[in-house]
Amino acid sequence: MIAQNAHYNEKMASVYEQMYPIGFDTDAALEFLATLAEPGARVLELGVGTGRIAVPMAERGYRVFGVDASESMIAKLAERDSKGEVTVELGDFTQPGLDMGGDFPLVTLVLNTFFVAVSREAQLNCLRNVRDQLAPGGRFVLEAFDPSPYHVLTKPDLSMRFLGENAIMLDTLMVDRSQQLMVATHTILDGGAPQTTQHVLRYAFPQEIDLLAELAGLRLVERTAGWRKEPFTALSPRHVSVFERAE
Ligand SMILES: C[S@@+](CC[C@H](N)C(=O)[O-])C[C@H]1O[C@@H](n2cnc3c(N)ncnc32)[C@H](O)[C@@H]1O
Numbered sequence: 001m002i003a004q005n006a007h008y009n010e011k012m013a014s015v016y017e018q019m020y021p022i023g024f025d026t027d028a029a030l031e032f033l034a035t036l037a038e039p040g041a042r043v044l045e046l047g048v049g050t051g052r053i054a055v056p057m058a059e060r061g062y063r064v065f066g067v068d069a070s071e072s073m074i075a076k077l078a079e080r081d082s083k084g085e086v087t088v089e090l091g092d093f094t095q096p097g098l099d100m101g102g103d104f105p106l107v108t109l110v111l112n113t114f115f116v117a118v119s120r121e122a123q124l125n126c127l128r129n130v131r132d133q134l135a136p137g138g139r140f141v142l143e144a145f146d147p148s149p150y151h152v153l154t155k156p157d158l159s160m161r162f163l164g165e166n167a168i169m170l171d172t173l174m175v176d177r178s179q180q181l182m183v184a185t186h187t188i189l190d191g192g193a194p195q196t197t198q199h200v201l202r203y204a205f206p207q208e209i210d211l212l213a214e215l216a217g218l219r220l221v222e223r224t225a226g227w228r229k230e231p232f233t234a235l236s237p238r239h240v241s242v243f244e245r246a247e
Helices: 010-019 026-034 054-059 071-080 120-133 206-215
Strands: 042-046 063-068 087-090 104-109 134-145 157-164 167-176 181-189 195-202 218-224 238-245
Touching: 010 071, 010 157, 010 167, 010 181, 010 195, 026 054, 026 134, 042 054, 042 120, 054 063, 054 071, 063 071, 071 087, 104 120, 120 134, 120 195, 120 206, 120 218, 134 206, 134 218, 206 218, 206 238
Parallel strands: 042 063, 042 104, 063 087, 104 134
Antiparallel strands: 134 238, 157 167, 167 181, 181 195, 218 238
16 A cells, blocks of 8 residues: 555645645635634644645734644644744654644644554544643544445446646545545646656544544534535535544
């Protein structure tokens, strides 16, 4: 299996902002997060990436800390964060013992990033790290897709994304439901030689996430279908779930 972070290489980092352009649900996410912590509060984002959420949060007065396993993504964040307001560390949130200072009133893990932990043990490690970094009474926000439509795929799913006037991305998804694994392949076509990267996700159903969270000492507080607090139903393609420490 391919090393999970090889995917977020320089090329992917260079097109990441076109994949999720400004305005892509980000404003709604910022509004949602603002209901959970006041400006001035310390916020930790796991898999902070190019700072799509972290940089505007810092601009709104939060003291933002981020961890990411990709040097290329961190370099892009630094370009966006010209005032150096976000404190970023290179690290792996699936390894036990992540220490970003602890006592955070808000910890976030958005855009399906939980699923980069490709085993149940790695997902549990991640949630234990969250639990240890969270302040009593603090909130942990996890945004992920509901895997139900993917879990039944029996052949590769192909789709295409617009990256800009002269660039598209071809995405293929293959699923091994016996292991809840999904292999996503992204090919960038921008006039140069096509470049393909692949990454593996271990998807988990919301109820399994709740159980893993419970094992890690967290408790579900609220689940909605998105950042605008749409009700979560059997047909919701994704969820935004809020947890707290269980004690
Ligand atoms: C889908 S991107 C999300 C980025 C950002 N949170 C956002 O919302 O735009 C996932 C990020 O997680 C990082 N990542 C993947 N595996 C990781 C790990 N084990 N530990 C830390 N970061 C990881 C990737 O490098 C990438 O920047």
